[in-house]
Amino acid sequence: MSKGQLPRWVDYGVLPALNLLAAFIISGLVVVVIGEDPFEAVKWLVWGALGYGEGIGYTLYYATNFIFTGLAVAVAFHAGLFNIGGEGQAYVGGLGIALVCLAMDRFVPWWVTFPFAIIGGAVFGAAWAFIPGYLQAKRGSHIVITTIMFNFIASALMVYLLSNILIPQGTMSPSSRNFEAGGQLPLLRNVFTSFDFGQSPVNLAFFLALAVCVVVWLLIWHTKLGYEIRSFGANPDAAAYAGISPVRITVVTMLISGALAGLMGINVVMGEQTRLLLDFAGGAGFVGIAVALMGRGHPIGIILASMLFGLLYQGGAELAFEIPTISRDMIVVIQALVILFAGALEHMFRPAVVAFFDRFSSDTAEA
Amino acid sequence: MGSVLCFSWGWGNAFETVYFESRNEIDAQVIDLIDQKGRATVAESNVPAIELIGVSKSFGPVQANKDIDLVVGKGSIHGIIGENGAGKSTLMSILYGFYHADSGTIKIDDKTTTIPDSKSAIAQGIGMVHQHFMLVDPFTVLENVILGAEGGALLKDGVANARRELKRLADEYDMTIDPDAVVGELPVGLQQRVEILKALYRGADILILDEPTGVLTPSEADHLFRILRVLRDQGKTVLLITHKLREIMDVTDTVSVMRRGEMVASRKTAETSMEELAELMVGRSVLLEVDKPEVEVGKPLLKVEGLNVRDDRGVLRVKDVSFEVRAGEVLGIAGVSGNGQSELLAALSGITRAESGKMELSGEKLDLSEAHDAAEMRTKGMSHVPEDRHRMGLVNKFAEYENSILGYHREPKYSKGMFLNKDAIRKEAKERIEKYDIRPPTTEMTAAKFSGGNQQKIVLAREIECNPDVLLIGQPTRGVDIGAIEYIHNRIMDMRAQGKAVLLVSVELEEIRSLSDRIIVMFDGNVVGERGPEATEQDLGLLMAGVNQEAAE
Numbered sequence: 001m002s003k004g005q006l007p008r009w010v011d012y013g014v015l016p017a018l019n020l021l022a023a024f025i026i027s028g029l030v031v032v033v034i035g036e037d038p039f040e041a042v043k044w045l046v047w048g049a050l051g052y053g054e055g056i057g058y059t060l061y062y063a064t065n066f067i068f069t070g071l072a073v074a075v076a077f078h079a080g081l082f083n084i085g086g087e088g089q090a091y092v093g094g095l096g097i098a099l100v101c102l103a104m105d106r107f108v109p110w111w112v113t114f115p116f117a118i119i120g121g122a123v124f125g126a127a128w129a130f131i132p133g134y135l136q137a138k139r140g141s142h143i144v145i146t147t148i149m150f151n152f153i154a155s156a157l158m159v160y161l162l163s164n165i166l167i168p169q170g171t172m173s174p175s176s177r178n179f180e181a182g183g184q185l186p187l188l189r190n191v192f193t194s195f196d197f198g199q200s201p202v203n204l205a206f207f208l209a210l211a212v213c214v215v216v217w218l219l220i221w222h223t224k225l226g227y228e229i230r231s232f233g234a235n236p237d238a239a240a241y242a243g244i245s246p247v248r249i250t251v252v253t254m255l256i257s258g259a260l261a262g263l264m265g266i267n268v269v270m271g272e273q274t275r276l277l278l279d280f281a282g283g284a285g286f287v288g289i290a291v292a293l294m295g296r297g298h299p300i301g302i303i304l305a306s307m308l309f310g311l312l313y314q315g316g317a318e319l320a321f322e323i324p325t326i327s328r329d330m331i332v333v334i335q336a337l338v339i340l341f342a343g344a345l346e347h348m349f350r351p352a353v354v355a356f357f358d359r360f361s362s363d364t365a366e367a
Numbered sequence: 368m369g370s371v372l373c374f375s376w377g378w379g380n381a382f383e384t385v386y387f388e389s390r391n392e393i394d395a396q397v398i399d400l401i402d403q404k405g406r407a408t409v410a411e412s413n414v415p416a417i418e419l420i421g422v423s424k425s426f427g428p429v430q431a432n433k434d435i436d437l438v439v440g441k442g443s444i445h446g447i448i449g450e451n452g453a454g455k456s457t458l459m460s461i462l463y464g465f466y467h468a469d470s471g472t473i474k475i476d477d478k479t480t481t482i483p484d485s486k487s488a489i490a491q492g493i494g495m496v497h498q499h500f501m502l503v504d505p506f507t508v509l510e511n512v513i514l515g516a517e518g519g520a521l522l523k524d525g526v527a528n529a530r531r532e533l534k535r536l537a538d539e540y541d542m543t544i545d546p547d548a549v550v551g552e553l554p555v556g557l558q559q560r561v562e563i564l565k566a567l568y569r570g571a572d573i574l575i576l577d578e579p580t581g582v583l584t585p586s587e588a589d590h591l592f593r594i595l596r597v598l599r600d601q602g603k604t605v606l607l608i609t610h611k612l613r614e615i616m617d618v619t620d621t622v623s624v625m626r627r628g629e630m631v632a633s634r635k636t637a638e639t640s641m642e643e644l645a646e647l648m649v650g651r652s653v654l655l656e657v658d659k660p661e662v663e664v665g666k667p668l669l670k671v672e673g674l675n676v677r678d679d680r681g682v683l684r685v686k687d688v689s690f691e692v693r694a695g696e697v698l699g700i701a702g703v704s705g706n707g708q709s710e711l712l713a714a715l716s717g718i719t720r721a722e723s724g725k726m727e728l729s730g731e732k733l734d735l736s737e738a739h740d741a742a743e744m745r746t747k748g749m750s751h752v753p754e755d756r757h758r759m760g761l762v763n764k765f766a767e768y769e770n771s772i773l774g775y776h777r778e779p780k781y782s783k784g785m786f787l788n789k790d791a792i793r794k795e796a797k798e799r800i801e802k803y804d805i806r807p808p809t810t811e812m813t814a815a816k817f818s819g820g821n822q823q824k825i826v827l828a829r830e831i832e833c834n835p836d837v838l839l840i841g842q843p844t845r846g847v848d849i850g851a852i853e854y855i856h857n858r859i860m861d862m863r864a865q866g867k868a869v870l871l872v873s874v875e876l877e878e879i880r881s882l883s884d885r886i887i888v889m890f891d892g893n894v895v896g897e898r899g900p901e902a903t904e905q906d907l908g909l910l911m912a913g914v915n916q917e918a919a920e
Contacts, residue, residue, distance in 0.1 A: 243742025
């Protein structure tokens with residue numbers, strides 16, 4: 001082990017755990033400041049997320065969203081691209097899914113609609129990411145700026161579509177009509193009846209998310225395209241030397257990234273809501289950034305980080321319900337702290353851990 | 368007991384002579400140093416500036432420095448030479464406080480000391496000029512020099528003082544420089560001067576230079592050596608780390624040779640020779656002259672006509688260059704770096720688009736003003752060892768086996784459908800590791816962790832084993848140790864013997880002259896002359912400097 005290097009289990013296990021611990025300690029202090037017992041709060045948080053079937057169901061449901069958006073951000077990361085537009089891509093992807101469901105739900109069973117909905121979500125999400133990707137590749141417009149802007153454009157576009165075009169006649173709520181059975185993804189509570197998922201909306205999209213993790217893992221580490229994406233991300237000059245077109249890789253990577261984000265709608269639009277509604281992405285696109293950072297761009301890490309954020313979402317809601325002084329906003333603060341420590345301050349503890357391991361390893365070498 | 372040794376030298380105390388005898392090899396060195404110099408600077412202070420006794424450092428199982436003893440006389444230029452990975456940089460990092468020795472004693476000016484960090488090194492009068500400059504490009508010379516030593520919250524006073532001090536230093540050591548010039552716009556030679564001034568400004572008495580000439584032109588290097596001599600004559604101590612024998616011979620007073628983490632010898636430069644040092648470095652005799660057998664020259668495999676290349680900023684960097692390279696021939700392109708060689712290689716290899724120019728590659732005509740890419744050129748039988756393996760030739764964080772297919776990853780033998788055939792890639796990588804003696808012999812270590820010579824071998828294996836017709840090779844031995852240099856030169860000669868066309872770009876004249884069949888010289892984007900390998904260094908040097916241009920045409 002040379003200097004400054006950490007064993008993988010430390011890099012991928014101990015460091016994230018330390019970051020998490022720090023986030024929870026600070027959160028605990030905040031809870032103390034507002035006069036509540038932090039251990040009580042933790043108890044409700046964990047119980048709310050994992051203590052009973054319905055809680056688990058919700059945790060998995062949220063985690064499903066984060067897996068899709070986390071993978072989207074991670075794939076772009078591997079090419080050195082910072083895709084902040086997961087939110088907008090997921091939102092527009094939901095439109096593609098909704099259009100497929102609206103077109104097919106009355107004629108075919110859900111399992112016929114499902115693959116087309118996947119294609120619809122992926123194509124629409126990819127299309128939304130294509131423009132920033134193309135502008136970056138051809139014109140050098142910074143992708144961070146353009147993808148952020150495209151989130152706003154997506155939002156405005158969807159408001160227009162939902163309140164003017166997709167809204168069923170005679171209703172006041174800006175959403176599409178409800179899909180019939182042919183546009184509804186089975187809920188796990190109806191599939192695995194032996195386990196009590198309560199009324200939670202976790203659905204088959206969870207398994208789609210896991211499958212997509214495998215696909216992304218294969219793509220990044222086992223295909224020629226993944227090799228090119230990683231080369232380009234790690235050393236653009238070497239990629240040019242190898243004859244890898246920067247324009248092509250930038251555009252293709254953004255298409256894949258957008259498609260992954262677009263799939264998030266399968267979980268919400270086709271799984272939970274069975275209709276398209278305003279702001280269904282609900283910030284999951286941004287959580288995906290933290291998830292990808294915390295998961296170190298690896299699907300396994302992304303699954304674990306998604307579970308954590310799913311836990312915080314669900315447990316947080318439960319906590320706000322059980323201890324009213326800890327409001328919904330407090331939960332957001334706690335989540336923000338986790339994002340802060342796991343994402344922005346990711347490397348804060350690294351020097352200390354590296355120093356610790358250096359001493360440890362030189363001791364063993366001498367012994 | 369280490370401290371006793373030095374005291375005994377200083378005062379010649381009989382009691383301590385007992386210890387003195389027990390460290391024969393060291394005291395002999397010290398005496399050597401003093402005897403050989405006999406200069407006023409040494410005579411006035413007969414303690415060594417630096418003394419290391421039994422310094423060891425290991426990284427896990429790898430022992431980077433083994434029981435190192437080193438004595439550097441005050442006011443001398445001491446060279447430390449060794450192959451890459453011999454432990455030179457580790458030793459210097461210990462001196463500069465980047466690493467901590469596992470055991471051993473460090474003495475500065477005869478006082479046992481510890482150097483926990485670079486701040487402490489600076490406080491003890493040690494200054495370091497890194498191989499890669501630690502400068503802020505948009506800042507002026509003055510701003511760079513005072514960076515981190517501003518002296519007080521308000522910049523103004525510090526700046527005025529620094530300006531005076533900088534002027535004094537520049538006058539004293541003959542290093543004129545415009546304090547208000549923007550560093551990023553200075554040539555590398557002057558940037559390095561800023562680094563030296565930075566160290567002197569912080570009160571350095573001992574100056575460590577890590578491979579200082581790697582980025583310099585020959586004349587810049589000469590100038591650097593003049594400065595080092597002035598510094599020495601003013602009583603400063605200079606430690607010069609290099610793997611270039613010629614520099615050691617040119618500029619140092621004493622030299623220590625490192626091999627595999629050990630200090631194998633110390634010599635007075637005047638009493639040793641390049642051959643002896645080379646042998647000490649690698650532990651066996653090295654053939655410095657390349658064996659260049661007669662090869663029958665065939666038809667041209669690479670023809671370039673009227674090539675013009677503009678860089679990103681719109682500057683014409685290659686101007687109407689034409690040449691041809693025939694089968695079984697090495698065409699050397701000599702020139703001070705930055706005279707269009709890099710742009711020439713980039714355009715020929717398809718990385719950048721030329722403004723105009725035609726190329727004939729193994730009989731196939733190509734218009735270089737059209738878009739090509741590097742992958743296409745490879746399929747047409749041209750491979751390319753780039754000038755800068757870190758920037759271009761390797762993806763440092765990829766494993767060895769992943770780097771072994773860079774640029775060839777689309778070839779059918781490496782893939783199964785859209786997937787990479789990792790078994791096949793690893794198997795071939797293993798074979799190449801064996802064939803090219805890449806050390807350590809592992810396919811899984813990241814490229815960054817290999818030494819320079821082994822990194823270059825990874826690139827070379829990749830570009831030669833694909834059996835190209837034409838090999839473009841830039842700076843093949845930059846930052847590469849002697850053992851590997853010999854190996855690389857032999858591989859190039861093998862390519863020549865196999866009837867390949869080799870285009871060699873190097874700033875090392877010696878290398879160009881010993882490998883090439885013909886030499887063309889580039890200056891300011893133009894080809895200013897062609898010579899045979901028998902051309903003298905002076906002749907080529909003049910062409911490279913752009914003088915005598917008319918005579919060359």
